[in-house]
Amino acid sequence: MNSERTLEFHPGPWDGAAVDGPPVALPQGARRSARPSVELTLLDTFDRRLFRRGKICLVERAADGTARLALRAFATHRAGHCADWTSSGLPRFAWDVADPRLRSELEDCIDVRALLPQCRLRRISQPVLCFPEAIPEPLRIYRTRYALMPEHGRARALPERLAVCWSAPDEKLARQFIERLLERGLLTPTPDDIWREALSAAGRLPVADELTSRPELAPDQRADIALRQILGTLFNVMSANEAGIIGNIDTEFLHDFRVAIRRSRAALGQLKGVFPARSIARYTRDLAWLGEITGPARDLDVYLLNFAELQGLLPAPVRDELEPLRALLSRESAAAHAALVRCLASPRYLRFKSQWPEFLARPGPRRPAAPNALEAIGSLSARRIWTLYRRIARASGAVDADTPSEQIHALRKTCKKLRYLLEFVQPFHETEQIRRPIRDLKVLQDHLGAFQDAEVQMAYLRAWFARLRQDPRVSSQTLLALGMLFGRFEQIQAARRAEIPGALRHFARKDDRNRFKAMFKLAVAAAAGSAGRQRVLAQIAKKQGESS
Template identity: 30%
Template sequence: MADTKREIERKYEATTDTTVPDLARVPGVARVLDAGTADLDAVYYDTPGLRLAAHSVTLRRRTGGADAGWHLKLPVSPGVRDEIAAPLGDDVPDDLAALVRARTRGDTLAPVVRLRSSRDVRHLVDDDGTLLAELSTDTVHAQRLTDGGATATWTEIEVELADGGDPALLDAVDKRLRKAGIRPAASPSKLARALAETGTPPPAPRPAEPDGTAGDHVLAYLRAQTDKLLAHDAGLRRGEPDALHDLRVTARRLRSALRGQRKVLDRAATDRVTRELRWLGRELGADRDREVLDARLRAALDTVPRTLQLGPVRGRLKRWSTAHSAGARGHLLEVLDSDRYLALLDRLDALLTDPPLRPAAAKSPKKVLAKAVRKDHARVAARIERALSLDPGPDRDAALHEARKAAKRARYGAELAAPALGRPARRLAGEMKALQRLLGDHQDSVVARRALRELAVQANGAGESSFTWGLLYAREEAEAAARERELPDVWARARGRGLPG
């Protein structure tokens, strides 16, 4: 994968007459050094419908300056982006194109804007000469490469934190600049401003916060989760440690919302999306479950005294793990590049663009969402009570697993409703999370015992001692029994958090 850095910066409005105040008076800054000027020439790429710009993603090919090359910038939070760089070349690098495939959906990436900038650079350094931040004053000439080739010119100031710097420095610089009458830029990026001033801008950002009706709340939640799905897609492709887990959980949240809000959204239109989210969850789940199981077995083996590790147990576990994880990453990327996955993303967009709202969507969110939360809670109660009525064994294990899935759905439903219902929903979500965690530990033990039995059989067949695997199996049985003993008390607390009415 290409090189990545975290970019933390602030942008400000300026004119050719703007005077930057003395920033050596900012706490922590000892000197401001003139770092010269640079002429930059950047061509920004996007789809015909500006899909990247609509998600605040920028892809450019830039010459001039110290970092000539291809740059892809992915938003993290306001003023914070991850910049992925690739060597200069004529065509969009395959690595960068893959990172935005969930957003481009197969549309062609082509030049849309050219920005030529004259950059005056100053370095803010401490007493030791260590770079704290870079301040640049850019005179920008923008040319639209589509829609008639309109142009625009402006000046702006940009302050970028040095790698590993303290973000509090940007606050101190901001205070100094504002005191001098310099105000934050209205546009989040040069590209956004260029598009707005030279022709048709990208589609307006979708509402981030719920407002008004039950339908507004549900759609705001679905939009937020869809945006997270796209972000985690890029994270998984980049190999981020928790991206697979996060992507899987986001797919579950979307599916749970569509299933749980059938009074708000017409299931005739959403059931296909729900089925496809289930498919995605299964495809992602196998590899994630192997990750969790492998970590659990390794951690368990680490607790066994060396004198009780009979036979080549670590080698056996390593070979078993390798066999079960072979080709896992390749499979994940195949899923993310598949037509089926991209079609699912298109369906989510279509659902949000033209939502299939039912009459209840126009009603008060407190009434509609509370009813859905109570229904989810009742489902958990029924499954817990059934599980507790069974004797310990495979049937109870299966029933507890079903209760876990119901608790997860109830948790997500309560989180969706929390902006409208407030503290009662947040507290219920917290109790459902605790219940889900306990039942998850129990299910992990069930799965671990299956794996330990398989390892024991393999070891025995190879003429190795199976003692250690049996020891770990017995420990997992004890862990599962302990979780079952804890369940009535945890459920009593969760049951008491049900919404009134």
């Protein structure tokens, strides 16, 4: 941890010319504390994970070529954790950082996302040689000039600042000195951290909200208008991630692109009768096609990201025998990515990208032909949520050790559709009210997903074994390691299967059923009229009385 502390202020209304005057009562060593020009690069992920967590990651490069990497909180006087950065370039991923503590802190914040330059500053600091107040010897004051360095064009000067610097043991003295200067008006507090100011000047604030997939909806909104909003927001997510997929910046671009596709398909598939079937048939096929063409590249991304975990399933002496598999996956990943990029440049995708947003931007017709177009989105979605919930609840008594894998996979897809609908209607409910059903559903999805993942892993392992067996360079030890890995996934799948009935019963328990009924069946009854509403209210009250 760097022990240096710094707080920056705007100069007060005193004679600024004195800053460059001759030294008066200059503290010993002040001349030696002059700081050369430094180039600072602020890094963050595409979705601004560091900024959203109140942190900044900096590469600070001095004129002599030396550099350090720092991670600290916004608007703090503490330097944060720093480490030497010996590369001439910038770190791209957390695992590029050699310092273990800094790497761990970055991984906690950004996971597998790439760090991208957000803005670049040049900082020139000169020691203040004259000041209206005597500067205690352990403290230093610098006149600091920042210039925003755009990728193209001329540098742009930012308002000058005064930096008060001290070491950790002098914290109390520094605080007292700063308070005295503020009282005298010799310093003026800055409204923003320099990096907020720089990001704003660079056009990087406020953080864009096109990455969210939850538009603001009202429960009484026309279903066709609300669905256009939902799908339009999801298309924006797809568009925002497209360049990152093509540039192969990090694997999360493709992940978020695919999630937006799945959500779009779920919205169209579950909220039926909102648009005329003929008008959306081609778009539905296009979305299904996009799901298919993005699948292989995403699967290979996941395997390469989790390769160390695959190795960890084997005894230590044989883990390195999987390296030929890593090489195969890397080659296949590159080929799958190239194929995907070609698809994203195809006439079919370009036509979809042009015509789908045009369709979504159309106003709702006064007399729509679709039967559910005029229904309130709240009641339409509630009716479908209640149907999906009951389908899952019925399965709680039907899934056992002999249930075919295909049925478990179908149940998993039903849970995913329910999850997407619940997230679409989140704005219609109080946060705590909707959070618990989503949380409970996530737990069930984790159990079903772990079973399905093991099933998929074994299918891939069979294919990889067949491929590698044809390669004379691959040793029998590697093939043996693949066989051992297959056996481990058989064990994992059996264990996960045994957990599913209990997870289903937990999700379908009486309290949760009553909660879903109150939130979603009641909404359907309310749309049908007050009589239905009163009847359902009475039923729920009776059920709750019995359970208590």
